[in-house]
Amino acid sequence: MSDAVQPGAAEVRAAAEALKGAIDRHLAAIERRASKPDDVAEADAEVFSAFNEMAAAGEAYDELLYDVYDEVTPFEVPETDGAAYTGPEEPEALSVFIRRDYAVVDPRRLLAQARRVAELDPEAVGGDEDDVQDAAGRSMPAALGVLFGEFEPDEIASRHKEFGLEEGDATLWIVAAEEPAEPGEWLSSPFEAVDPERVVCRFDISEAFDGEEAENVP
Structure with missing residues (x-):
């Protein structure tokens, strides 16, 4: 990239403001959906559009932050092993898969x-x-x-230092389901299988994103 088009502090600030605006619009869409339970389809479409806008704004901000300051944001929304989402457009149930790693330091x-x-x-x-x-x-x-x-x-996550722990990698997956599981159905093996084509979104936190290979984290 030549000096003439090299982004600077102003572009980073503009991207940050755009992300803030996208976050506000996403929250507003969610609030409107909550206040209009009779118009679910249109409200869901508005939330979905706002979500995509927020994701794009976050990616743009992250890239500029890295280009100008060699810094990264503390969150990522990476691809899910290249699998495209093929689940229901209006899921009636969700499963939330969370993993947090800790080191016992004290x-x-x-x-x-x-x-x-x-x-x-x-x-x-x-x-x-x-x-x-x-x-x-x-x-x-x-x-x-x-x-x-x-x-x-x-x-535990917010007070981990009090318990002698140090945070490691963390991930959160939102997976769409056709219907809620029966009580006790998955308790024996809660993480046995996740269909990558039903992962609505995924959020990873890792020090690996500070390295040169951050973009390759699946």
């Missing part, structure tokens, strides 16, 4: 936090009070069971 902090939870409410984590407190303070599997049983995954 085992003593994790054990101490689990023991504190067990001391505050031993009945909530099950078992005899003394046994639960002792196990939570000495056994890593028991401590993890106490913490992840007491706190929601999103709270």
Whole structure:
């Protein structure tokens, strides 16, 4: 790219403003759909259009941010193994697949936090009070069971440092389904199979995006 057409700070700022506007329009479309439950088809089409606009604006901003400042955004919407979406245009059910990886960087902090939870409410984590407190303070599997049983995954993610954890890669997949699953149907193997052609959208977070091969992450 020649100096004459090299993007600069103004272009990055303009792309950021365009992304903000696209986010506002996407949210407005969702709010309008919620207020007009009798006109679902038209409202869904408006939300879908706003979603695509927001995705395009985000990609443009990400590219300019990298070109000008050698920085990236903390999110990606990569291709799903090259598979095109072939699911229902108006899904009646959705499955949300989430994976978050953590490294245990401070085992003593994790054990101490689990023991504190067990001391505050031993009945909530099950078992005899003394046994639960002792196990939570000495056994890593028991401590993890106490913490992840007491706190929601999103709270663990937002407070991971308090628990002696360090975030790794994370991914969230939205998969369309024809109808809701029967109670207990998939609990034995919740992630056994995901049809790539039914993935509506996917969001990945990874330090790999900071490297030269970020664009190749599937």
